[in-house]
Amino acid sequence: MNKNPYYAPTGGHPPQTQLLTDRAVFTEAYAIVPRGVLQDIVTSKLPFWEKTRLWVLSRPLTGFSETFSQYIVEVAPGGGSDRPELDSGAEGVLFVVSGELTLTVKGRTHVMEAGGYAFLPPECRWEVKNAGNENVTFHWIRKAYEFVDGIEVPEPFVTNEREVEPIAMPDTDGAWVTTRFVDMEDLRHDMHVNIVTFQPGGVIPFAETHVMEHGLYVLEGKAVYRLNQDWVEVEAGDYMWLRAFCPQACYAGGPGPFRYLLYKDVNRHMKLRLS
Template sequence: MTGYYAPKGGLPPQTSLMTGRAVFTEAYCFIPKGCFSDIVTSALPGWEKARLWLIARPMSGFSETFSQYVMEVEPGGGSDAPDAETGAEHVIFVTDGLITLTIDGQGYELDAGGYAYIPPGSRWTVLAEGKTPARFHWVRKLYEPAPGLGAPTAFVTNDRDVKPSPMPDTNGVWATTRFADPADLRHDMHVNIVTFQPGGVIPFEETHVMEHGLYVLQGKAVYKLNQDWVEVEAGDFMWLRAYCPQACYAAGPGPFRYLLYKDVNRHARLRGPGAFGPAR
């Protein structure tokens, strides 16, 4: 698969209308591609020739498990110390350009569609090696250990090398590219790609404990978020708190694809942040 959307920044002209589609509610946040302007970019310590759009972060009372960045790194830029957060695990998904990623001394080249899982405690670096800016999604989460299970191991793959798994009874119009093995309970998050062919639907209102980040990589659709039907297209981001109802109708004319984060495979916390009991 090719043609992943990546924001280019810039600013709209002074003659543009202000009115847009962005909304923040108690159940979801919707950030349309028009919000990805220069004025809302950030920089990070330890990174050279890099900027980012920070599109999700833990927020008490909303979505509390993950952060997601859309990174843009100029040729020759990158970092030898990307993240000082102890215990964080990471997923990198490349939408444009070329990066060299090293994980505990092992080097990998990732182009568009490249996917990497980086376990907690890893030493890793990123360098933009191409002649054009490298653009990639960076999902971060504090790893939650489970009794009897070690942390997952690092792996690198590409969207084009992973066969999508059709959802049952859908004739293949709804499929999920699962980069991590769903049966591997060491993983406490999954970052997958969901694909709908024209006419594909989520035919019921999904309501579940998993938090979601959905960045539209390709195509367009209408997506139900809580009680609202929202038109979405490539470059838009949807951020859903736990139990926010969702559904989808992809009318076409081409495939509708999005990068999906969700937390998985762990007990609901009863103590500490986000729970009722005191922390131990």
């Protein structure tokens, strides 16, 4: 495996001679944002962020996926923010895919390399800075935390996927493993952001159909993914955005592992009223 196997977009702009046909699609059940979409023209800016641009992969949409947003953030040397999150009720996960990010949480500083993972609870003070000489690129997943009376809010933590032992799915002989950064039994957490890895030929052998909304960013490799009634080819840098109950399955295509960063909402009652 390379030192940095994760795909990170670099932007740019296609020439006028390029064909328009691409794999981008938005349906009632899912959306595909292929890596070729992540050009300069579709970047965004944020208040109180310096030398920073981002690609918005998903955002809450009424009648589609409503629980989270996901960005790919690119910070140039010397850039960052001392007021990154303006919503005090939002929790977040950062996952670094290239470069080096300096994160300060509650006065403690962490230098996060590729594979670095941080959980940031609501009402948590944090700052980020690119103190290096190259751009740093990271995913930022945000969710409105669902407070529950009698359950504590989880503490922030910082780790790296290299420090977390993947867990094999039953009866797969290691062909399908999940790197879980949060204990599944810890009900303080209302979202999980994991890394799923399939070895070449590994499969999800049934159409998963469940209440969780999903964001899947392909970090490495390629696969044929089943979304609703469609089979679609995906590769490193592609993003799949699924509403609740969208059936899903996959075949990993090889020649190397197929890996993706996976968001899902968990551990809370279904909302019965709009607030």
